[in-house]
Amino acid sequence: MSRLVLTAVGGDLQDTVTLAENPDLHLAPGDVLVEVDAAPVNNADLLFTMGWFSAQPRLPQPLGAEGVGRVIQAGEDVDQTLLGRRVIILPTFVQGTWTDHVVVPASTVVPLSVTNQADALQLAMLPVNPATAYALLHDYATLRPGDWIGLNLANSAVGNYVIALAKRAGIRTLAVVRRESAAEQVRALGADAVVVDGADLGERISAALGGERLRLALEGTTDPAQTAALVQSLEDGGTVVTFAAATGQAPSVPVGDLIYRGIVLRAFFILNWIRDTPRKELEIVYTELADLVEQGVLTAPVEATYPLEDHRAALAHAAKAERSGKILFVPRDRS
Template identity: 55%
Template sequence: MSKLVLTGIGDVDGNIRLERNPDLSLGSGDALVTMEAAAINPADLLFANGWYGVYPQVPSSIGFEGVGRVAAVGPDADQTLAGKRVIILPTGEQGIWADQAVVPTRNLVVVPEGADARQLAMLAVNPATAYVLLNRFVDLRPGDWLGQNIANSSVGQLVVALAKRAGVKTLNVVRREDAARQVRELGGDVVLVDGEDLGDRIASALGGSQLRVVFDGAADATSGALATALEADGTVVGYSSATGESPKLPLADLIYRELTLRGFWITNWARSTPREEIERVYGELAGLVANGELAAAVEATYALADYQAAFDHARKSGRAGKVLFTF
């Protein structure tokens, strides 16, 4: 058995070691989970650098989301979890880049047996983010328009898929034509490549309609261009920042049309949402994965011992899918 351990704050390349035969002592409310697959997310790399909303206390286990099977439970834990297949909630309380991981049972959600492990390994963060974006901030109805940038990202692809099921139309902005083709194939209603006159092209594509909401994962000029097409009192939700900056909204639109800028972080949602709601949302998403209606692209999988190659691949620009550890 082995796991990855973060030994210092900074660049992940110089601060990760593979630890053999780690201590896996269970607390009374813990479970021992034998991992099947775990995703490598930008959040994991930000965590290693000390730039995330959860700050590591080194040495620290690492890895925010994945799927596995409960091998054992502590004496005060729900004993019926033994043997169940589970995903791990991304609360930052445990690290799961490991053959086996100790996880508080409150951070486990049971998922279907027959679903693809790779898809379940990516369920806790991006599909849940897309789901909450679509359902929490604006009451979207069939025929409404939403706008989003980095639409070829995992969250963006899932927003397209879930919006299409709900009859909501998507106006999607990407940076490259190959990414535009990908989003069109997924069912994006309008897909535009960033560039000159983006705001005018957005308005032309909408044909007099307005966006009900904008999902911003880029925090660049595209969020401002999308905001110009928002209805008055409309909402921009920032859930990520590809630039490391704050969202950039046109001052006149922000003030004179009274736009609202909101933030969203899936870790806060996983920590604060009632258990019944968490199980309902993940149950619905897991069901869509199990019947093949919901899937995110996977570009490569790696063994845990090949972590350096996995990190290099995960940071590669122009990727078409997620990079995972499989066990």
């Protein structure tokens, strides 16, 4: 039984991440032992290793935030019907999912429908990005079929899921991307209007909307010019939600829009959402999302899978600036 462990913060991952044996799989009464089928490498995982995330590593730190697997042992206080069940592992940045087996509190797993036969790779990516997209569409505005929302970083994993969920609900999407190849990608996903960043972005967004207004703006770049361009077409009193910070800048709304038009700036963070959402609601949301994965409504491209033993190649691949899909760790017989 092996797992990937961080031994130092801020260094080269080729040196600071090691494959370690994991002999301590003792279960407390409220724990479950999960045999992991797949676990993705997210940007948040890489930021975590650098000490640039909300949670801080406690060395030696097991790595990996989310994943999917089966419960093979349950503590005495846990519902024993979980045994043999397929579960998704919610992100905590404590236990680590880049492993073949992991002990976690039963409260940090969500059992899937016994009939769900969705691909493990897609289910492994469910806890963070699809849930983020779901919350962005449900928690900040009352959206109805025919409404417009705008989003930048639209070709990101979150953006892809937002477009898919919005399309299913009849909500129209105005997507902003940085290059034409990304525009082709989001058009294929079903975005209703796509605009490539550049000069006169605000005017081109307005033209694409045909005089209609956005009900909600989802901001992932924190590029002030892109935010201002989206806000230009946002309805008075509308909300901008920051869900990522690709440029590393602080999110902002033009002061005139903030004061005179009542535009609201908010932010979303998945760990806070999981912490604050009642357990029953979490189960409902994740069950619905897992069913949509099984139906093929929600899917994300996978570029490569690696066994734990090939972690150096996997992490180098995941760190590449431009990829066509996710990198995941899987058991050697699946890689």
